[in-house]
Amino acid sequence: xxxxxxxxxxxxxxxxxxxxxxxxxxxxxxxxxxxxxxxxxxxxxxxxxxxxxxxxxxxxxxxxxxxxxxxxxxxxxxxxxxxxxxxxxxxxxxxxxxxxxxxxxxxxxxxxxxxxxxxxxxxxxxxxxxxxxxxxxxxxxxxxxxxxxxxxxxxxxxxxxxxxxxxxxxxxxxxxxxxxxxxxxxxxxxxxxxxxxxxxxxxxxxxxxxxxxxxxxxxxxxxxxxxxxxxxxxxxxxxxxxxxxxxxxxxxxxxxxxxxxxxxxxxxxxxxxxxxxxxxxxxxxxxxxxxxxxxxxxxxxxxxxxxxxxxxxxxxxxxxxxxxxxxxxxxxxxxxxxxxxxxxxxxxxxxxxxxxxxxxxxxxxxxxxxxxxxxxxxxxxxxxxxxxxxxxxxxxxxxx
Amino acid sequence: xxxxxxxxxxxxxxxxxxxxxxxxxxxxxxxxxxxxxxxxxxxxxxxxxxxxxxxxxxxxxxxxxxxxxxxxxxxxxxxxxxxxxxxxxxxxxxxxxxxxxxxxxxxxxxxxxxxxxxxxxxxxxxxxxxxxxxxxxxxxxxxxxxxxxxxxxxxxxxxxxxxxxxxxxxxxxxxxxxxxxxxxxxxxxxxxxxxxxxxxxxxxxxxxxxxxxxxxxxxxxxxxxxxxxxxxxxxxxxxxxxxxxxxxxxxxxxxxxxxxxxxxxxxxxxxxxxxxxxxxxxxxxxxxxxxxxxxxxxxxxxxxxxxxxxxxxxxxxxxxxxxxxxxxxxxxxxxxxxxxxxxxxxxxxxxxxxxxxxxxxxxxxxxxxxxxxxxxxxxxxxxxxxxxxxxxxxxxxxxx
DNA sequence: GGCACTTGCTAATACGTATTAGTTGGGAGC
DNA sequence: GCTCCCAACTAATACGTATTAGCAAGTGCC
Numbered sequence: 001x002x003x004x005x006x007x008x009x010x011x012x013x014x015x016x017x018x019x020x021x022x023x024x025x026x027x028x029x030x031x032x033x034x035x036x037x038x039x040x041x042x043x044x045x046x047x048x049x050x051x052x053x054x055x056x057x058x059x060x061x062x063x064x065x066x067x068x069x070x071x072x073x074x075x076x077x078x079x080x081x082x083x084x085x086x087x088x089x090x091x092x093x094x095x096x097x098x099x100x101x102x103x104x105x106x107x108x109x110x111x112x113x114x115x116x117x118x119x120x121x122x123x124x125x126x127x128x129x130x131x132x133x134x135x136x137x138x139x140x141x142x143x144x145x146x147x148x149x150x151x152x153x154x155x156x157x158x159x160x161x162x163x164x165x166x167x168x169x170x171x172x173x174x175x176x177x178x179x180x181x182x183x184x185x186x187x188x189x190x191x192x193x194x195x196x197x198x199x200x201x202x203x204x205x206x207x208x209x210x211x212x213x214x215x216x217x218x219x220x221x222x223x224x225x226x227x228x229x230x231x232x233x234x235x236x237x238x239x240x241x242x243x244x245x246x247x248x249x250x251x252x253x254x255x256x257x258x259x260x261x262x263x264x265x266x267x268x269x270x271x272x273x274x275x276x277x278x279x280x281x282x283x284x285x286x287x288x289x290x291x292x293x294x295x296x297x298x299x300x301x302x303x304x305x306x307x308x309x310x311x312x313x314x315x316x317x318x319x320x321x322x323x324x325x326x327x328x329x330x331x332x333x334x335x336x337x338x339x340x341x342x343x344x345x346x347x348x349x350x351x352x353x354x355x356x357x358x359x360x361x362x363x364x365x366x367x368x369x370x371x372x373x374x375x376x377x378x379x380x381x382x383x384x385x386x387x388x389x390x391x392x393x394x395x396x397x398x399x400x
Numbered sequence: 401x402x403x404x405x406x407x408x409x410x411x412x413x414x415x416x417x418x419x420x421x422x423x424x425x426x427x428x429x430x431x432x433x434x435x436x437x438x439x440x441x442x443x444x445x446x447x448x449x450x451x452x453x454x455x456x457x458x459x460x461x462x463x464x465x466x467x468x469x470x471x472x473x474x475x476x477x478x479x480x481x482x483x484x485x486x487x488x489x490x491x492x493x494x495x496x497x498x499x500x501x502x503x504x505x506x507x508x509x510x511x512x513x514x515x516x517x518x519x520x521x522x523x524x525x526x527x528x529x530x531x532x533x534x535x536x537x538x539x540x541x542x543x544x545x546x547x548x549x550x551x552x553x554x555x556x557x558x559x560x561x562x563x564x565x566x567x568x569x570x571x572x573x574x575x576x577x578x579x580x581x582x583x584x585x586x587x588x589x590x591x592x593x594x595x596x597x598x599x600x601x602x603x604x605x606x607x608x609x610x611x612x613x614x615x616x617x618x619x620x621x622x623x624x625x626x627x628x629x630x631x632x633x634x635x636x637x638x639x640x641x642x643x644x645x646x647x648x649x650x651x652x653x654x655x656x657x658x659x660x661x662x663x664x665x666x667x668x669x670x671x672x673x674x675x676x677x678x679x680x681x682x683x684x685x686x687x688x689x690x691x692x693x694x695x696x697x698x699x700x701x702x703x704x705x706x707x708x709x710x711x712x713x714x715x716x717x718x719x720x721x722x723x724x725x726x727x728x729x730x731x732x733x734x735x736x737x738x739x740x741x742x743x744x745x746x747x748x749x750x751x752x753x754x755x756x757x758x759x760x761x762x763x764x765x766x767x768x769x770x771x772x773x774x775x776x777x778x779x780x781x782x783x784x785x786x787x788x789x790x791x792x793x794x795x796x797x798x799x800x
Numbered sequence: 801g802g803c804a805c806t807t808g809c810t811a812a813t814a815c816g817t818a819t820t821a822g823t824t825g826g827g828a829g830c
Numbered sequence: 831g832c833t834c835c836c837a838a839c840t841a842a843t844a845c846g847t848a849t850t851a852g853c854a855a856g857t858g859c860c
């Protein structure tokens with residue numbers, strides 16, 4: 001049962017036969033290697049002519065096989081990139097990666113399949129008794145995304161990989177490092193037992209600058225609403241908050257650092273409470289990747305019970321996705337997502353080109369977006385302290 | 401000058417040595433071919449264990465070279481997918497492809513590199529005198545996107561490919577067919593010398609239905625504004641327009657088919673001219689992929705000099721991208737982009753699974769979006785004919 | 801004529817995998 | 831003891847290219 005005489009592409013050998021030279025000569029002519037200067041002009045012409053006539057196209061697979069590299073960059077995200085509600089968050093990264101990869105002549109491999117139910121069947125039938133994760137990496141469950149499935153690392157199909165995502169599996173990252181697989185994380189990520197390469201936004205500086213600006217405007221009691229997860233970006237923002245306060249000579253009040261479990265919880269009533277109870281004059285909010293915060297802000301601003309910034313200044317520690325023109329221009333800083341992604345690609349390619357896989361860690365500054373939601377402390381509240389917890393060092397911190 | 405001990409990926413041979421079997425056995429175990437049933441359970445276990453320990457991953461290039469499969473689907477677009485102004489057009493396709501590929505356990509290969517300036521340098525230094533396109537496929541220029549670059553077809557590292565885009569290079573498509581490379585086009589595309597597979601929206605029926613609806617509302621003079629390019633989608637819409645008219649018993653007036661070179665040319669003055677001069681009561685507009693039409697419509701509707709549908713009905717032959725909530729809900733039909741893309745992936749996988757690469761051509765229906773921009777013919781204009789070109793068969797067709 | 805050197809080419813090999821045609825060892829059947 | 835067969839494996843090869851070592855012929859020089 002031979003394949004039904006499938007139409008075969010012409011190869012260098014075919015050209016060689018037709019021209020009466022060797023395959024090696026054809027290769028030299030076509031790919032113009034170092035020794036190609038030694039080919040007689042007449043021969044070169046003949047070979048090129050034959051190639052043209054026979055419609056020769058080089059086989060990329062063969063070339064890659066020979067070179068050991070596939071000119072493929074992977075893009076792996078720990079969360080799905082494509083659900084509609086997060087598109088605006090991930091899209092700029094995607095764009096940046098794609099663009100830079102294209103510029104560098106690499107193609108992009110989107111790891112979509114990993115972490116699907118189908119994974120079990122990936123490498124053909126497997127005995128039910130066989131261990132699914134013999135690779136020392138534990139915790140591989142079906143529905144969740146993970147790099148190591150069926151015990152093997154599919155990322156390796158690519159020459160290297162750009163990683164993205166908030167809910168990282170640390171153990172997989174360190175496994176990658178142990179394997180010496182070249183990758184770059186977009187965003188600062190740390191794992192216990194290894195150093196890894198990343199390109200990160202400078203949340204510390206950006207948050208610090210925002211606090212400084214508020215302090216300059218006279219604010220002394222600035223509430224910081226942090227995200228629930230204890231990830232690096234959140235920690236960096238907190239760090240920036242503390243540094244900003246310190247540089248402004250403000251003694252931090254732990255009661256003014258609160259965790260916002262769900263952005264939808266951010267209501268006008270809460271803000272009124274905080275103003276009255278805690279005596280705050282400004283609010284820093286850490287945005288989420290989906291559009292819940294944007295919605296909460298919009299409805300909150302819609303009530304007009306508290307005017308920003310007339311009654312209270314408000315700034316965002318990053319830019320929320322789903323930005324539509326009619327949304328108000330909140331004061332915030334903005335991370336250069338596309339540039340970060342492009343930079344990550346460049347770093348990755350450097351890693352690939354150089355033999356030493358020493359980790360590289362880059363930090364890029366965020367852009368300050370002035371917006372219109374911060375202003376000076378309202379005149380009637382200058383110097384006013386809240387009724388409760390008057391002392392800055394008060395630790396009677398009510399649970400949110 | 402040996403390569404400085406580059407960290408090599410482990411191969412089947414490495415596993416074979418470690419396990420004490422032959423490379424062939426390893427291959428049989430790993431890729432689970434026909435003869436794999438004949439492998440002893442103990443051997444299989446040992447091989448798999450070694451593979452896991454050594455972090456083995458199959459080499460894509462080698463598999464492709466051999467004709468094997470990599471569970472990789474390519475996505476090639478003739479225009480760049482990622483420019484911001486077209487994002488809303490391509491995004492749903494991307495989403496659909498990604499989702500279905502993931503569901504089927506395939507990863508996605510985005511061909512970004514092809515057609516960049518860097519291409520010339522892709523495979524190392526090249527003699528200035530060397531021909532850039534020895535491949536018989538002519539017209540390969542640097543800045544433009546093209547499949548065959550440097551004489552090779554890079555798509556081949558994927559098992560098959562989904563193609564997308566309006567400005568297609570026909571000669572490349574037929575080259576692909578000649579090579580017998582499996583691919584599916586999203587959208588109907590025809591080339592002279594070959595049949596190809598596609599999943600297309602039924603523009604003919606959708607446009608016809610829209611015309612029928614207008615006819616039902618009493619419209620007799622319906623202007624059709626077609627796009628400049630003479631691509632299949634445009635031709636199909638025209639076909640649908642004519643069929644719709646025919647079925648409604650309306651004699652087509654060639655003066656009512658006009659080409660709109662630039663959507664920005666669509667102004668309220670024009671519409672007034674058409675209403676007065678041509679006596680039209682309804683307008684069918686073919687949308688573009690960017691947001692120019694959307695803008696033109698918005699500004700036009702903003703003037704309120706012509707009320708839609710009170711003075712004139714207006715419907716769109718497809719959905720324009722960049723849909724924001726505050727935009728009005730134009731009557732139109734909507735193509736199920738994500739579903740089309742998903743269907744294309746399924747068709748492609750069928751092609752891959754079956755050896756026969758007979759082309760498959762699927763058509764999917766569009767969704768009718770009632771909207772609010774069509775209505776009955778204004779009472780004072782029922783039966784009214786324009787001052788000039790009264791006869792339907794008038795051919796005094798002024799150039800737009 | 802012999803040596804060194806250049807020019808223009810080829811033979812051979814490697815890349816990593818899949819597949820086919822064997823080969824081996826041993827047990828069943830007579 | 832012989833054949834026959836089967837399970838379990840391996841050797842060999844092909845895929846298409848890039849590269850290196852080397853070969854043959856030619857040229858210049860002593």
